[in-house]
Amino acid sequence: MTTIPTPPAPNDLLKLENQLCFPFYAVSRQLTKAYQPYLLALGLTYPQYLVLLLLWEHEQLTVKDLGERLLLDSGTLTPLLKRMEQQQWLSRRRDPRDERSVVISLLPGGRALEARACDIPAQLLDKLGLSLTELAALRTQLTQILTRLA
Known part of the structure; x- marks a missing residue:
């Protein structure tokens, strides 16, 4: 009798939804896209x-x-x-x-x-729906990550 091998259990760390890189990648692309009409x-x-x-x-x-x-x-x-x-x-x-x-x-x-161009930052902030406090906290976290990776 031939047994069918059991597939290995999926590695949760390799699921896209568990990756840190994907949200960064997607947000970067979407944020750049959000700037396009203003810059155009x-x-x-x-x-x-x-x-x-x-x-x-x-x-x-x-x-x-x-x-x-x-x-x-x-x-x-x-x-x-x-x-x-x-x-x-x-x-x-x-x-x-x-x-x-x-x-x-x-x-x-x-x-x-x-x-x-002076209105672009405010227009983007409004589009993101972030307060100035939230923006500052997010920018601080991203800068810390960037510094660690550099």
């Missing part, structure tokens, strides 16, 4: 918006600084910055003190986008 009205992509957020705050940064803050390598960042330079939102120039370093500076066209 400005002619921006999400990565361009992130670059501008830093430049609105700092006026100028090196490519290295941008890459470190955005967790992007120069191979990803350079074509993005070239397209933004063609739009006259920023300029790229070699640092006279260190020829290996490229300085990114905000131009008036990039600065003008700031006024048009």
